[in-house]
Amino acid sequence: MSVLNIARQDVVKILKTAGIQIALSDIVFPPDYKLGDFSFPLFGAAKEAGIAPAILAQKIAEKLKPQGLVEKIEIAGPYVNFWLKREEIVREVVTPPVPPLKLRGGKKKVLPLRLRGSERGLRGGRVMMEMISPNNNKPLHLGHLRNAFLGESVARMLEAQGAKLIRTCLFNDRGLHIAKSMLAYKLWGAGKTPESERMKGDEFVVSWYVLFEHKAREEQKIAAATLRSPRGGLKTAATGEVSGHTLQAQAEELVRKWEAGDKETLELWKKMSGWALEGINMTLKRLGMKFDAFYYESKLWKAGKKVVVEGLKRGIFKKEKSGAVLIEFEEALGLPPKVLQRADGTTIYATADLALGPEKFSARGGSAFGGKKYKLAHSIWCVGQEQNLYFKQLFAIYKMLGHKWADQCEHLSYGLVFLPEGKMKTREGTVVEADALLNKMYELVYEEVKARHAHLTEAEIGERAEIIAQAAVRYYLLSVSPKSLVHFDPKASISFTGHTGPYLLYTYARIASILRKAKGSNAPLPAQAGQPHLKLRGGEGGVTNDCEWRLIFSIARFSEIVAQAADQRDPSQLAQYLYSLAKTFSDFYEAVPVLQSEEPTRGFRLALLRSAREILGRGLHLLTIQPLEEM
């Protein structure tokens, strides 16, 4: 329990003695720190008492006596404001150095995890986070970046709450999209390879996809023009040959051949999805994304077909006259029917997902884990909000199939990334590719770093530039609440000043710089001097001004901010908080000297800065951002 929560309980006790019953959550923060540390508005209580709030405030004023962590109480119109005992809070926030961040893999104390919309505790439960889940026919783009950062950030925040996270990624490596790339390559590729074209594998593969879409559209135009022709035959725009099969039909044929195990088709598929995967993996590596297991649609679809057969047998699924298999939901759910298998018997990604859920929750551990046992308490799918309906349907299907874990499935949904011209569309070439964006940011930062630190080697500049560039992109995408659309203008690059990732890094680096310099000086840090507690009374190195107090109070809020952000799956709350923390530090930095101040104030301020650095560092880590000691 955080020290602020203990203080809140004291506030509740104090109000109780005045005959006012409130909950912890009724206590708010005043709009200005000068008004106090906590506040309680009396409107509700006044209504119950049948008198004006300000009158009630005056009436209870003398009954309100400070106790516990509360030092002072004041009435301000309809509000009761509380000041905390700064020395006590300081002891919690500053004196015991904040325990170092436990990274993945380390032993950690298990704390109860609250799940959104549920009071059910989840002690040390295993939570799976599936993220990115790309199609194997194109490079990762800006939308995938949002997905990756959101998923990873929520994963880290849940870890901070005591959950054990298992990170997974599903590759949609088969199906119509890859068939389209394959067909175009087959028709017009003539032995070209990523090497021969000097392209990254994923870029190479998507170029055929884009070509397919282009040719298919041309074909449609011609088809529309020849629709009334008595012969009715279609010309394929690409080859000019008369053919009864459209490109679309040929791509669908390729899917059938793939599922039938056609050797030539499988070989081509292996080659192309391999190229795509190689390119995607390079980007994932650059992003530092690490996974505990991968799923492949190409390995799941057969198991999905079995579920279809079984579902038909049990009468849960229905076969239409066309041959397509679908499921209908009970009316109360308000969900439209969902097709699970095409009329021609080929599968779609919903088919594979029928098998994915059981695979994830299998007590034996799925094949993707190499037989490891993962008993999941919860499973999260981090996927864009355009799939909201789909996931409602999918989870409902799991339930109808009788899976007990259906209620432990969660769709972590987020808004699309929008460009000035609208939604990004691969087929129209309006996409901001992840690599291109990161490269552009890198170049901009590189020049900036070089201008500031001429003495660094090329490699050192490059390393810093990459971290700063990524921090900018990561913070930019995470500072917007997940459900909002992100508007991104590629022409206006992401800023490095103001409310940005680099500002946070800069703040961290300035704190680190002071602490480095302090180590070189004679006066030891209090902790190094072996003092169990700082002397905190006025004039002895305790809180001497508001700048310090605001920084301390801000630090004290960290753990509950993280808990709430984790609970609501919303890293933007943490992002906003970290910015305000950095801002508060900047005020402190401008207002008071640290190294030049007198002992014991100097020691106190150094200890405070160590806490600030620790919290800022932990916060950045939870936002997937790597701090820099020097910038």
Place this chain on the structure above:
RNA sequence: GGCCCCGUAGUUCAAUGGACAGAACGCGAGACUUCUAAGCUCGUUAUGGGGGUUCGAUUCCCUCCGGGGCCA
């Protein structure tokens, strides 16, 4: 057509039903020259329209307008 999300300053984003709606970018001015000026200070401009619930609405409800998404 049905369902879902969104509409806040010129732009991009904040605001568990509470105190004068906050930032940042942009634009305009300025200070220090002590620990990193990617910083700090001051100024500038906003809740799409109309109803309702409430002591109090950016927030909840209805409706219209606008943007986006999903389903057929």
